[in-house]
Amino acid sequence: MRGYLVAGNWKMNGSNAANAELVDGIIAGMPQSDSVELLVCPPFPYLAAMAAKLSGTGIALGAQNVSQHEAGAYTGETAPSMLGDVGCKYVIVGHSERRAIMGESSETVAAKFQAAQDAGLIPLLCVGESQQQRETNQTEAVIDEQLNAVVDGSGIEAFRRAVIAYEPVWAIGTGLTATPQQAQDVHRHIREVLAARHQDVAATVKILYGGSVKGDNAAGLFGKPDIDGGLIGGASLKSADFLAIAEAAWALN
Numbered sequence: 001m002r003g004y005l006v007a008g009n010w011k012m013n014g015s016n017a018a019n020a021e022l023v024d025g026i027i028a029g030m031p032q033s034d035s036v037e038l039l040v041c042p043p044f045p046y047l048a049a050m051a052a053k054l055s056g057t058g059i060a061l062g063a064q065n066v067s068q069h070e071a072g073a074y075t076g077e078t079a080p081s082m083l084g085d086v087g088c089k090y091v092i093v094g095h096s097e098r099r100a101i102m103g104e105s106s107e108t109v110a111a112k113f114q115a116a117q118d119a120g121l122i123p124l125l126c127v128g129e130s131q132q133q134r135e136t137n138q139t140e141a142v143i144d145e146q147l148n149a150v151v152d153g154s155g156i157e158a159f160r161r162a163v164i165a166y167e168p169v170w171a172i173g174t175g176l177t178a179t180p181q182q183a184q185d186v187h188r189h190i191r192e193v194l195a196a197r198h199q200d201v202a203a204t205v206k207i208l209y210g211g212s213v214k215g216d217n218a219a220g221l222f223g224k225p226d227i228d229g230g231l232i233g234g235a236s237l238k239s240a241d242f243l244a245i246a247e248a249a250w251a252l253n
């Protein structure tokens with residue numbers, strides 16, 4: 001059983017006070033379930049404080065980005081080992097905002113994925129198509145390119161310690177959500193691409209859906225056979241909203 005993962009990507013939001021209130025709310029209301037893992041990904045300056053706050057709660061900590069380099073003259077960058085050092089278990093790589101705004105190529109994302117794993121972190125690899133790519137029937141080709149860059153670089157076995165998030169770009173922060181069937185179709189496709197290399201890895205890797213997940217659409221999405229939870233942006237910034245999504249996963253266990 002793969003179990004569910006419900007992950008909050010706080011993006012560039014928060015403050016010491018707001019983060020404490022948010023996490024206190026999640027801890028106070030979190031469902032008592034071993035098979036739903038909760039994860040929060042705050043901005044870099046708050047990681048250490050959040051690690052202390054989350055200690056012993058069962059809520060995992062992740063970062064939103066990482067350097068592909070281990071150390072050295074990379075001003076402003078953060079090494080994978082540093083993330084482990086401050087208590088991160090996960091790190092998001094290849095988020096569409098980084099691909100689009102910061103110009104990260106699939107090769108760069110693949111290097112970050114490998115560097116994260118080398119440091120003992122679990123990479124949460126984001127893939128997804130734009131609206132224009134979906135409308136011109138390129139969804140699977142785009143996903144294949146983003147996914148295969150990593151599989152070719154790190155090998156299929158690397159996905160035994162990784163999570164994938166399918167995040168259609170047109171659904172991120174727009175209020176538009178893929179229908180459960182649209183999402184399921186892409187999740188199934190991702191599993192088939194991986195299964196062509198290794199059946200067992202494909203069957204066991206968690207694939208999250210991200211893109212305007214809310215309390216009222218989470219159950220429909222998480223109820224699909226190849227959807228193992230969500231990567232949540234906007235709705236991860238209020239404890240009640242995040243918990244409503246986690247509750248959907250909990251109820252489906």
Ligand code: PEP
Pocket residue numbers: 009167171172173174175210211212213231232233234235
């Ligand atoms: C995201 O940025 O990963 C995301 C899914 O955002 P939102 O939930 O706000 O669409």
